[in-house]
Amino acid sequence: MENKEPRKNEKEKTIPASRMTAYIGVFTALALLLSYIESLIPVFLAVPGVKLGLANLVTIVALFKLGVLPAAGISLCRILLSGILFGNLTMILYSLAGATLSLLVMWALKHCRIFFVTGVSIAGAVAHNAGQLAVAAFLLENGSMFYYMCVLAISGAVSGLLIGLLAGSIIRRIRI
Amino acid sequence: MCEQRENVNRTRLVSRADLILLAVVLLLAGAALVFYETHKEQGKLVRIRVGSETVEVLPLGKDRTYEVKTGEGSNTVVIKSGTVSVESADCPDKICVRHKPVDSVGETIICLPHKLVVEVVE
Known part of the structure; x- marks a missing residue:
């Protein structure tokens, strides 16, 4: 709302704590809603884990607009809340592993100047699937998950591309 | 208004590196899948x-x-x-x-x- 505020480099701009709190709340609510919508979409394919990753949209926008710590906080809240509301403990564990790895990779790639939001999103989606699969391999002590990783890498890349383009369009347009 | 448009144009959506990343992931996983599919054998x-x-x-x-x-x-x-x-x-x-x-x-x-x-x- 405050248009007169001096606008220098967007990334350097610090957001006042009160606004940040409000943003985190709104973003978390949005992420939770998208998680729920995603859970309503049936699994089309025979391979588990193939999904759109709608909630990642919020994480990416938060990562680019608010910073890595708020994005991590939003992810954590979203996973805990959606796990408690619609899932179970195992689901929380898988989501946490995926989200942590995904956010770390996205953060790292965001700092490489050569990648834009789409690349960050693709890498994040693939990392998310890899993290979940790593937990599954660990819990089940099953090494033969090579096939899943290939399928999940492809599906992650495609959904990451879509979500990345969408996130990029959002990041361009919203002003925080 | 003008400021907003400038802001919109500043961020490009896809970089060359993004496309290369996408291509590399798809190619690697695709190749691995093809290899897997062609080398699989009937279990007993x-x-x-x-x-x-x-x-x-x-x-x-x-x-x-x-x-x-x-x-x-x-x-x-x-x-x-x-x-x-x-x-x-x-x-x-x-x-x-x-x-x-x-x-x-x-x-x-x-x-x-x-x-x-x-x-x-x-």
């Missing part, structure tokens, strides 16, 4: 495990139904005409039930909530 046995513990090994050649009961719940594993599938389960997500029947060495059907692994072996 089905190993049913709960966690790390093998509970049953069944021949893939003989049709039968096997009920797996764990502390978490039960799954009905069905072997039919050389393929194995999970017909029904009382797990919350039913991913194992939706999984396509498998018959090649190394293929698995996994029920994460029940820590059940149905694996085709030689």
Whole structure:
């Protein structure tokens, strides 16, 4: 709302704590809603884990607009809340592993100047699937998950591309 | 208004590196999948495990139904005409039930909530 505020480099701009709190709340609510919508979409394919990753949209926008710590906080809240509301403990564990790895990779790639939001999103989606699969391999002590990783890498890349383009369009347009 | 438009134009959506990343991931995974598909061989046995513990090994050649009961719940594993599938389960997500029947060495059907692994072996 405050248009007169001096606008220098967007990334350097610090957001006042009160606004940040409000943003985190709104973003978390949005992420939770998208998680729920995603859970309503049936699994089309025979391979588990193939999904759109709608909630990642919020994480990416938060990562680019608010910073890595708020994005991590939003992810954590979203996973805990959606796990408690619609899932179970195992689901929380898988989501946490995926989200942590995904956010770390996205953060790292965001700092490489050569990648834009789409690349960050693709890498994040693939990392998310890899993290979940790593937990599954660990819990089940099953090494033969090579096939899943290939399928999940492809599906992650495609959904990451879509979500990345969408996130990029959002990041361009919203002003925080 | 003008300021906003400038802001919109400042961020490009896709960089060359993004496209290269996408291509590399798709190519690697695609190549690995093709390799996997061309090198798979028909399995002879089905190993049913709960966690790390093998509970049953069944021949893939003989049709039968096997009920797996764990502390978490039960799954009905069905072997039919050389393929194995999970017909029904009382797990919350039913991913194992939706999984396509498998018959090649190394293929698995996994029920994460029940820590059940149905694996085709030689």
